[in-house]
Amino acid sequence: MTAVSVPSATTSFDLGPARALSCRECGNETPLAPEYACYECFGPLEVAYDFGRVRREDIESGPQSIWRYRSLLPVPTNVASHPNLEPGNTRLIEADRLAKALGLRKVWVKDDTGNPTHSFKDRVVGVALAAARELGFKVLACPSTGNLANAVAAAATRAGWQSVVLVPSSLEQAKILMTAVYDGALITIDGNYDDVNRVAQELAAENEDWAFVNVNVRPYYAEGSKTLGFEVAEQLGWRLPEQIVVPIASGSQLTKVDKAFRELGSLDLVEATPYKVFGAQATGCAPVATAFKAGHDVITPVRPDTIARSLAIGVPADGPYALDSVRRTGGTIEDVSDEEVVEGIRLLARTEGIFAETAGGVTVATAKKLVETGQLDPDAETVLLITGDGLKTLDAVSHKVGPKANVPPSAEAVINALKG
Amino acid sequence: MTAVSVPSATTSFDLGPARALSCRECGNETPLAPEYACYECFGPLEVAYDFGRVRREDIESGPQSIWRYRSLLPVPTNVASHPNLEPGNTRLIEADRLAKALGLRKVWVKDDTGNPTHSFKDRVVGVALAAARELGFKVLACPSTGNLANAVAAAATRAGWQSVVLVPSSLEQAKILMTAVYDGALITIDGNYDDVNRVAQELAAENEDWAFVNVNVRPYYAEGSKTLGFEVAEQLGWRLPEQIVVPIASGSQLTKVDKAFRELGSLDLVEATPYKVFGAQATGCAPVATAFKAGHDVITPVRPDTIARSLAIGVPADGPYALDSVRRTGGTIEDVSDEEVVEGIRLLARTEGIFAETAGGVTVATAKKLVETGQLDPDAETVLLITGDGLKTLDAVSHKVGPKANVPPSAEAVINALKG
Incomplete structure (x- = not known):
């Protein structure tokens, strides 16, 4: 060359x-x-x-947000001093009831619905905005399946930046309203996510001061997902889990959780114990699972058809690297039907009181399938990543759950309804 | 007697x-x-x-949840060892853009949308469940305007308890689904909240092992709101703000934030500096504001008619005590129209990237009105309590915000739409 x-x-x-x-x-x-x-x-x-020398004590004495890990991220040292959404520091829940239901000895649920706009996207956008500011960009932008739209519009306005957000016009109403309310420029596009993404690529090439967080700022943006891995390890008491199940959209999150675990080990922040990374997809958009099962290194694009819209990326940019992570660590990738996704949402809700969006249903249902098919070791400690909120995908459950009864205002009527 | x-x-x-x-x-x-x-x-x-001796260091080394304040709450010492939602530890955001828009020197927003079911109710339910377990109850129950329903159903199922949740049948769909998904017994009742509350009182009297968190366990439950005050003070660096604006439904939260500030002062955890507590209501349900303005000690019940349904309590149990707190500290109480509520939601969203439910709109709009009428000191540091999530009250903004344009999938179409 x-x-x-x-x-x-x-x-x-x-x-x-x-x-x-x-x-x-x-x-x-x-x-x-x-x-x-x-x-x-x-x-x-x-x-x-x-990396310089990074000590646990320095991290532990840092902010209650992803910025406690700033010495492991591509962000300025003073990152926390700029107005930002202060994402991260979400709960890691010991999920004994879910574990029992799944047939696993020990399960932890990382509940990223507690983020400012209720998905893990606040983490990646936080890093992207910090890097974009330093790199001289002026506008924050993205193509999105919804959660990223919420996160970009919110983060931009808090920082005093303009935003341009592009989403498919078929997006859930909750995600559209939750983006529009922040008063940036929200444009809906007649097409699926891959069409929207293509338009964003063109716009990024033509507008040099627009930071499309997941396009031209993607190398920095993607590093934000490492904070999920860092937090899990710190919350476990500075150690790695034996198994982790991660949903796959572009595949970036999975590779970065893996990268985070490796970095922690190489920096002696945790003991570099073995771990397996498992991938979760919806059958209606499972290009990475399909490649994994076929033993391929190349991903064949698909046209998405699933209720798990936040995972509906038919051309997953980081799919090949997700395959690498899963294969290197000894994990596997599975996919589940939309019906199983809804059951996954309901199982997590009724066991642990966590209401996840469809992507969370994919993770839980995949974990169930991985146990049933002998791919997850039931005796190994397992972490499930729940990365988005059920309030954004109410349609998925609206025909499945509801009140037990509607009654007139009397105690007797309530008692009778409860007996019924 | x-x-x-x-x-x-x-x-x-x-x-x-x-x-x-x-x-x-x-x-x-x-x-x-x-x-x-x-x-x-x-x-x-x-x-x-x-209270025994309570030291800052003991609190700071405690869990990242309300249980770090367990030595100030009516809960067992081992409270954190039982499965629970681990509420609290939500963001306190320095809100300079909002401050500028409101004409205040310094504003902090306490963003309680980050709680497990996205409202402050997770705090009070956490304390209620812990006390109820110790007191021998077996079922967790409540009448609710929605947020409490979410919190009770989620907390109960995570703890392995049965729940009975009563709500008005007119409740927002998001709040109904988010309760039903946890699989407890949800009953909708034809009537307003005060009707539902009356039914709950009867049921509490008849079913001695049912803990209606806000009825027969109310003394314990209500203490959970103190954790909002504790967290604000700790997050400010162990000091009290000069002014705080709190929404009023039953009035309990306001009185408990006041109680928290007094306890911190009397225990020397903070310097007992003066502070003023301000109350916020929607004009369509403003019995406490009305009593305050009239100089009355007694609250005249009203029939609620406001979009701020989580504040729509026409017979506010703690109204008189809220009046006491406000008058003792030198604050005031104001009310705002539904139109102002929507503008309050939008103002908070576009300045700070926080999407609040209608109750949050009440708080922000009231703060604006208090500044404009000279009731809030613009030079004093002010905290606003945002206690619930915009995703639960989408109807409030659905006719006001939306995409800027819908276009075909081309970069040119996007650019033209942005110019338009």
Whole structure:
């Protein structure tokens, strides 16, 4: 390949421990910049670090948000001093009733519905906005299946930034209203997520001060998912779980949780004990599960048809890397029907009092299937990632659950209804 | 008054620092028991304490939930070891953009939408369930305007308890589904909240092992709201704010935030600096504001007619005590129209990226009105309590906000829409 011109290695960006951008395909490194594709081979870039010494005590004495992990993220040292949504620090719940129902010895549920806009997207957007500010962008933007739209619009307005948010016009009403209320520019597009994503790629190329968090700022954005892994390990008392089940949309989250566990081990923040990463998809959009089961390295795109819209990415950018993580750690990937997704939502709700969106139903139902098919070890400690909120996907359960009875205002009527 | 028989002063209940139940009217004390009305005068009982020495360090090293304050609550010492929703530890956000919009020097927003079921009710239900377990109850129940229904049904199922939840049949669909999904007994009742509450009173009298959290366990339940005050003070760096605006439904929350601030001062956990408590109501259900403005001590019941349904209590049990707190601290009480409520929701969303339910709109709009009428000191540091989530009251904004445009899938169409 002919050498191409590479920008100067010296930059004035303060992105904490981030050293460079590194190509996930050819390994070529380029200086930190608002770039996302390799100059050499057009492969996707990710952040490479020179971590200094990072101690548990320094993290523990940090803010009650993802910024306690700033020494492991591509963000300026003073990141917490800018107005931001202060995401993270969500509950890790010991889920004994769910464990019993699933036939697992020990289950923990990471409940990311407690984030500011009630999904894990607040984590990645927080990192993307911090990096985008440092890189000189002026507008925060995204294509989204909904949760990211909420997170981008909210984070932008709190920071005093303009936002441009693109979503499929078929999106759930709750996600549309929860984006529009923050008063950014919300545009609905007639098409599915992959159409919306294509439009965003074009716009990112044409508008150089727009940070499409999951397009041209993607290398930085994606690192935010590591904080899910960091928090799980810290909340377990600075150790890694034996098994973790992660939903797959683009596949990025799964690879970054894996990366987080490896970084913690290599920095001696935890003992580098073995762990297995399992992937969860909806059958109506299961390109990564299909490739896994077929033993392929390449993902064949699909046209999504599932109620799990936040996972409905038919062309998953990080699918191949998710396959790598799962295979390297000895996990597997499964997919579940929409009916199983709804049952998964209901099982989590009635055992642990956590109301997840459809993606959470995918995770729980997949865990159930993985146990039933002998893929999850029932005696190994298992973490389930619940990354979004049931209030955003009410349609999934609205025909399945409801009041036991409607009665006139008398105690007798209530007692009779309860007996019935 | 003729002496009535009083239960023995010795009990085996472990309710932490709680010493007795004390009548808010006559001051008579009775031993800790599943009681809520005074034997002497039928006045409401509240929890009295013998606090030991409580140190900041002990609290700071406690759990990341309301249980870090267990030495100030009527709960067993081992409360955190029982499965529970682990509520609390929500964000206190420095809200400079909102402050500027309101014309206040310094504003903090306490964002209780981050709780497990996305309202402050998880706090009070957590305390109620812990006390109810110790007091021997077997079923968790409530009449509710919605948020409490979510919290009771979720907390009960996580603890492995049965629940009975009574709500008005007119309730928002989101709140009904979010209760039903936890699989307890949800009964809708044809009537308003005050009708539902009356039915609950009857049922509580007839079913002695049912803990109606806000009826027969109310003295314990109500103490959970103190944790809002405790958290605000701790998050400010162990000090009290100068002004705080609190929404009023029954009035209980306001009185307990006041109680929390006083307890912190008397225990030397903070300096006992002066603070003013302000109350916020919707004009369509403003019995406490009306009494305040008229200089009355007695609350005249009203029939609620407001979109702020979670505040729509026409017969507010703690109204008189809320009046006392506000008058003693030098605050005031205001009410705002439903239109102002919607504008309050939108103002908070577009300045700080926080999407509140109608009750939050009441708080923000009231703060605005209090500034405009010179009742809030613009130079004093002000805390606003946002106690519930916008996803539960989408109807309030659904006709006011929406996408800027719907376009075909092309970059050009998006750019044209943004110019338009």
